[in-house]
Amino acid sequence: MTDQDYLALLDRAKACLPETIEGHERFALPELDILQEGKITVIRNFIDITDKLRRDPLHVLQYLLRELGTPGNVEGRRAVLKAKLSISQISERIQEYTDTFVICSECGLPDTHMNKEGRTMVLECEACGARRPVNAKKSSKANTSSELRAGDIIELLIHDVGKKGDGVGKMNNYLIIVPGTAKGARVRVKITNLSGTTAFGSVTQDAATR
Numbered sequence: 001m002t003d004q005d006y007l008a009l010l011d012r013a014k015a016c017l018p019e020t021i022e023g024h025e026r027f028a029l030p031e032l033d034i035l036q037e038g039k040i041t042v043i044r045n046f047i048d049i050t051d052k053l054r055r056d057p058l059h060v061l062q063y064l065l066r067e068l069g070t071p072g073n074v075e076g077r078r079a080v081l082k083a084k085l086s087i088s089q090i091s092e093r094i095q096e097y098t099d100t101f102v103i104c105s106e107c108g109l110p111d112t113h114m115n116k117e118g119r120t121m122v123l124e125c126e127a128c129g130a131r132r133p134v135n136a137k138k139s140s141k142a143n144t145s146s147e148l149r150a151g152d153i154i155e156l157l158i159h160d161v162g163k164k165g166d167g168v169g170k171m172n173n174y175l176i177i178v179p180g181t182a183k184g185a186r187v188r189v190k191i192t193n194l195s196g197t198t199a200f201g202s203v204t205q206d207a208a209t210r
């Protein structure tokens, strides 16, 4: 897929997002401002991101360094990672951090803080009062079996229709856009294209291949 295809896909995906999904399910972080300098990758707005997450920049940095397997440090408002990394590698790790250490698993809001209780870190939600140990949530690595790939055939409930009239369904963490389907329909869908956690599919009569 070329960059242009990718951008076109993203635009289309955004146009398809029903407002219910756009409104509260995605906690939006500032867009990553990445600078590549040879074998060094700089996140220029690192502190903007950790401010928005309301987490200690060093905690976020440690997580990134461990997950990305690279040395690095915070310099001013920037994080300097000593490896050549793509934006998607970094943004996926930040998303994982957010899911694990920030988002309340009960209500989905990011209004949480961490408390140390004995040897356990507990995530406490200021919005709904839910509490959970921070490691209890499955990391996305444990979920690889639920990853979608192009060519997969799935049963999908179309639960909404996007602004351009395409049906939209959700499975696992994926938003799946299926042109030509109506709200409430149960369809057999072949995944044709993926971009992050947004997928495009087409209605198919093929039997599911197992």
Ligand SMILES: [Zn+2]
Residues within 6 Å of the ligand: 104, 105, 106, 107, 108, 109, 125, 126, 127, 128, 129, 130
């Ligand atoms: Zn909550």
